[in-house]
Ligand SMILES: C[C@@]1(CC(=O)O)C2=NC(=C\c3[nH]c(c(CCC(=O)O)c3CC(=O)O)Cc3[nH]c(c(CC(=O)O)c3CCC(=O)O)/C=C3\N/C(=C\2)[C@@H](CCC(=O)O)[C@]3(C)CC(=O)O)/[C@H]1CCC(=O)O
């Protein structure tokens with residue numbers, strides 16, 4: 001039976017990961033979460049909350065080869081259960097977590113909904129609550145309830161809960177997001193809000209659009225901080241990881257052929273990987289600068305600029321292409337992010353998922369080149385294939401060149 005990825009979703013990251021046709025079981029706690037994945041190819045959907053024991057049983061019975069936890073950062077209970085179940089089944093697990101935080105834009109950071117409610121009680125003015133129905137009970141302590149407007153999903157159970165907590169229909173907005181900044185603005189105006197309460201859902205979770213709207217309307221934002229900073233991965237990392245775990249194929253990469261003659265390329269790091277890549281780029285006519293506190297002998301013998309210090313962001317000025325090949329994972333990741341911000345193609349040697357292009361294995365003879373790749377799934381396979389091709393390439397190029405010349409001569413006769 002085919003091995004599958006078990007994805008705990010119900011988030012935009014979860015939906016994103018169903019787009020690539022991996023054999024997958026998508027588990028969502030609610031109907032709403034399940035809806036996000038409806039229609040995804042090769043994906044079986046299961047709905048309903050499971051505790052750690054139920055998860056373990058499910059994993060054992062469903063041929064699950066690896067698990068991705070893409071649940072909401074606030075669903076800490078779910079993540080704990082998933083961790084426990086995976087440990088019990090010895091199944092590898094990767095946590096996907098949106099990284100971007102909007103916390104710096106908030107007027108006030110609080111630890112919980114209760115703390116937000118305490119603050120509201122001490123102030124005046126209307127409040128738009130966008131923290132969802134689960135947190136609603138905490139706001140019951142606000143004495144003047146007519147100040148509060150709540151935005152929730154149009155689910156009958158949720159509406160019932162709102163009513164039970166004393167929100168009348170004039171104070172409920174029941175609609176499914178995502179909401180644009182313009183939509184948020186209109187809702188802030190309509191409710192006459194002076195305060196907006198939100199979780200730190202990251203830009204992708206719609207928090208960015210709320211912050212933009214609040215800024216425009218002069219509304220102060222009370223933000224509930226994330227429970228704790230977990231070590232999370234991006235969707236791209238999880239996709240690559242799952243493919244490697246299961247040995248799943250992917251479409252081949254498209255080798256976009258780029259003319260680097262006379263253009264500048266910058267490399268951070270002075271070790272073996274930097275040297276190999278500098279040599280390839282120089283062969284392609286690029287003007288290469290390498291930045292590193294230390295250089296290996298191979299680099300000192302190449303025709304490239306050597307800058308003996310740690311990498312700085314300004315090293316990207318004027319570069320057409322960048323390579324991060326230091327042995328410091330954090331520095332490499334910073335270089336990747338900075339280059340992407342500037343629209344400079346970047347390869348990050350220790351993290352395939354952070355690359356905006358992959359460094360190819362290049363096989364050349366004069367201007368005739370071949371680019372070999374194993375789709376970034378196995379650099380070792382790439383190297384072996386390239387070596388095999390290198391062993392015949394020169395001979396092939398010579399033979400085929402003369403064949404082409406021969407055909408030309410024949411035509412000219
Ligand atoms: C082609 C080549 C060009 C070059 O480097 O010059 C190249 N890797 C080569 C060899 C090689 N690299 C590694 C090993 C050790 C064995 C192994 O781990 O499998 C070997 C094999 C060996 O040395 O035998 C380690 C490694 N590589 C990457 C990661 C991180 C990760 O995958 O996340 C790690 C773990 C690092 C760690 O542990 O920290 C990532 C990438 N390496 C790429 C290119 C990009 C994909 C290209 C494609 O396949 O499409 C990609 C995705 C991104 C990028 O760097 O742009 C070159 C062949 C040179 C040639 O012979 O011509």
Ligand SMILES: NC(=O)c1ccc[n+]([C@@H]2O[C@H](COP(=O)([O-])OP(=O)(O)OC[C@H]3O[C@@H](n4cnc5c(N)ncnc54)[C@H](O)[C@@H]3O)[C@@H](O)[C@H]2O)c1
Nearest residue numbers: 269270271272273274291292294310311325326327349350
């Ligand atoms: N993609 C690949 O083909 C591949 C292959 C093997 C290893 N790797 C990864 O690539 C990285 C480099 O591998 P290596 O074998 O060349 O390592 P290495 O240890 O030989 O070289 C690392 C270099 O980075 C420099 N450096 C450290 N901090 C720096 C900073 N802040 N600014 C500039 N330079 C800095 C060091 O001085 C050193 O010269 C490693 O992270 C390794 O995991 C990738």
